[in-house]
Amino acid sequence: MTQGIRNLTLEIYDAIADPLTWTSVLDQLVDRVGAQGSIIFEWSQDDGDLSLTAPFHSGFYTGAALNTYLVKCQHLEAKDQEVLREQTRNHDEIELLDDTLLAPSVKELKSQEHVQKLMHLGIFHRAAGILNKDNPWISLFSVQLNANREPLDEVERRYLAQLLPHIAKALDLSFPMRQLQERYQGVLSAIDCLNIGICVLDGRGMIVARNQEFQRQQETYRTFRVSPDGKLNITDRLGQKFLESLMSDLYQHGKFGARPRKESIVSHLLEPLCIELSPLHKSGEIGSKVFDGFILCSTDTGLPVSCNTRLVQQAFGLTSAETSLVNAIGQGLTNPEIADRRGRSVATVNAQTKSILLKSSCSNRTQFVRAMMRFGASFLSTDDASKKITKPKRMI
Template sequence: MISDEIARFSGVSGMTILKYNGRQHQYQLQESSRIYRKETDTFSGLSAKYGAFELRALRRLLRQQQYIPMTDAEMWPDEPGLLETEMFVETSKIFGVGRRFAVNMSGASDWNSGFVMHVDHRKTDISPESLRAASLIAPHLASALALEQMNNVLRKQYAVMLELLDSMDIGVCIVSQNGDVIIENRKASAVFADQDGISKKDGKIVAYPQASNGELRRRITQTALTAIGQASLPRNAMVITKRSLRSPYWIEISPFGHAGNDLEKNLRGALIRIVDSDRKPKFKVEPFAKMVGLTSAEIEIGQLICSGYSASDIADIRGVSIHTARSQIKSILAKSGCSNRVLFVAKVASLSQF
């Protein structure tokens, strides 16, 4: 758990990460160190018992300058014998912690957060080294928590989309700028589970080999920035080779943004469609063909394109020269406003779901 790592880094015995809801005047525990998790019921009971006492300190903490540690003496200035209060005595006896200090990590949004570090009860002072370590880690922890909070909201909000996404015959997922997969449909989950060129690692979408992964990450970043007007990479596509060397994945990446509340206003993400020709997606070219005015011959060629056939294959199937096949494919792409075959398949796939 991240709290255990941060506690060790800061040279303290334990740590709790808290979130405060200013509208409801309530706080909740987001994470705690192992010493508290071992006695979850006891810790929860103490939190409920001394909630009002701790809330006084938390409200004072949230008025403190961001990322500047605040000692227990500053959090409870009206308690001269702080270490002798009932809460400190009881937590010392049960968990072996005494002095404590906290850091305000709140941003400009409606939610506020901070963390509290607990020093070994045998120490009478809080070391300057621990205070400096807390100051160093606070901005990074705040950024991580803000991203996690945003992703949790989005998962709940866009969960209603899953029923629709699961009916699609292609893989679809929404990812954040750094590649975190926020939601995915069943087809995408199946692709990730295969680990045959594209998968998930630590919650992020990754591709194989390394060159493909670097290009995928670059495209996601630029596409996500396009969603909020900070870049100019619109709908784009790439091919990812499979480890098994079977037919590759065709990937389409589109900007995805959200103009919701303060928490989500800076969302920069991407909508990714994953086409796996080996899974035989059932694409119907006709609906899209009618929109762009394809001829019956072009519809047949478009169906072959969506089935993964190359220009050479199409030439053999239709009994024409490779030059003719390439010319017909070029004409189809021009009519459909697609710069390549991957985008053509993605457009056909999007329309054929409805």
């Protein structure tokens, strides 16, 4: 990893706590590969219908112009993106595909309505990749090229290939923070409003700040141990070893491509916590100095989770019978409890659950609940006590 890539990777992870910095990150990518612009696409659900949004984009685009394009060309983008999903459905790698796959000839490609609109902006060729294979309707990366140049070459592809897994992980972990940002100005200063555990660690692993949910998890489970000097440890030996590797080497992050939740530390103590770590190099809320610490996110998958089961079914190819179990699993019910409520045998529910895990590439129920959370789950606490925003203690 070169110093330039390392620095940009750290900025990518900083965007988890400071979502407004995504524009700067994408601008640097655009400049490095000689592109015209870059967009992160996402489909959001509104009154049961999916609508195309662009939560993050490079500075080449204005928000108004981009919104106009999305309204007029959503149906055409939907067709293009479905091709990408079909082409890359069977593996976890992030693969950038050229727009040459979208039409049998350059002439026919140029005749498409949305391509013509882009050509008016001086753009022709595009390349795109799915950044989240759990929910393929979120986090689609796209880069647009000047009409005077050829598609991405191999050097440019190799450069992007080093960074896209980190972008995928940062986008995945930023969903709770984005919900916070939509309601509150600060992110780290409002972490008590999240229903997932957040713990800010310095470079040595010492606790700098933690929210109420993380403190509850510490009191409820045996997963975490805090040393007398304030260092956070995971009591499970393998979990602690993995945590230390993530803290010691930036290269250990982003190794699971378009399924970043596979990087989670799942407790081996039969507890439902799903622990994820990302670097935090610098944040305006912490101060102007370099911080070089970490954000640890801990999700209690034993708490009830609701999601869009229709999209879960589509994403993982579940049968109707399997889909009917999704909400029950999200509510934390055991297989015998599900069998009793549904009037089915435990063996039947066991078989259906095993099939769900296989289809969703999850090794256990904790991972599956974690994957469910990318289908419309809310991360904002409904507890009135937690709505009071307090500055995290010991913020540097």
